[in-house]
Amino acid sequence: MDKNNCIEHMEKFFQLDTEILWLKNPDFLMQSRIFYYRSNFRAINEIKVLTAKSKNLQDDIVFDIYFIRAEFETLFNGYFKIVPITSTAIAMFEGVSKICTDLGEYFYYVYQNSEFLKIYFATGNAANSLEHHNRKKTKEGAFDFKKYKEDMYLEISSYSQDEFSELVLNRDLTMKYISNFIKLNSKCSEYVKMFLINMLSAVYNKNICIINNGYNIKNHILVDTQNVRVNNYPKIGVYDVIENAVKNNALVLVKFNYDFKGGGK
């Protein structure tokens, strides 16, 4: 399935509603462009633009799409926030980013990373998708955040307080670290951009702790210009780690890998 097929499936299974009267025929693609909203919501910082509902009412998948007016250098000129409303929608978006700059790209990304949505597109049945989703979560070998957290904290505890403070970068300067990462490196992929926006968001920034390469810490999320991955656990999604960290009030260590191939101005 490519991006266009994915949008066709979204339109097939979901209905979009809006309370904004002049927003005619809202869709997942053409009218979802940032600049379109940016010019229309100049004075509003956050506004609900769309509500998506499963066409089959029994499936009860409902989520809202908000437009957030904010700018950050070349990273974004406003972005969309997805807010799942029903428990089935929460399952659909579990372990994926809920922030994006391009809705069309975003739903293709969700399709690639959400077991729920893959099954839903294949079967058209939310109960079936939920069953798959829950079975995957509980089966042997599924991601165990408790274990991840224990491993990470055990690793941190092997360093002295002085060593740890050398390792952790200033938490007031997250914006600077992201700004420098964008300036000094080659162009980031959409997936990396999405992660950087999440890092800047109020939801995650209390839990994220940027580290340098001073010590050989293994349990961290590694960000380069093309990819973001959980070091040591290649099969685990980064948002599974971060969402669990938020729920459990835990830290997530994030390390940047610079390539110094950015523009020279």
Next chain:
Amino acid sequence: MTIEVVSGQKVILTKSLDSASRFTFKMEVKNKFKGLFDIDLFAINVDKNAMINKEDIVYYNNVKDRQKSIIYSETYDYELFEKKINLDVKLLSETTDKVIMISTLYKSLAEIDKDKYIEFTFSARDRTTSSIVFKLSDKISISEKKETLVLGEVYKYKDTWRFNTVNNYSDENLLGVLRNIYNTQIY
């Protein structure tokens, strides 16, 4: 006695190959605009072919070079923040041409008073004798759109290591300065 240096001034760090070789270069800045303004210190090892290995760019994210001759550390206190480079010139590779000391400026301009200046000092201390070798004091205008401040270069001349004070601002970013002023390539 501490030498107060100005742009273009050269300072001898080691008088001979047997001299003490360990120095601390320190950038001290008043922490006026917490989280909204910062000066980063980079020490960049350039080889004799004007090539820079990215692992030899030492700064907050990469705190040591391949030879472990350059070590970075930083502290943020309420009044001051400081960035330090510990350099042992004896550990530098034979292929090293110079170590460039560059600062990059981070300003979240929308939120801070545009008419302010921030004072800084950049100094070098001989770690064997604990004496200050030189000191550069200046101030940075917050309102100007400057990206980078080239502080100077540590280089070898005959049997001595020296520091050439530059203290020059650029509106190009770090990569622009390295490419267009120093004609270097990063690999």
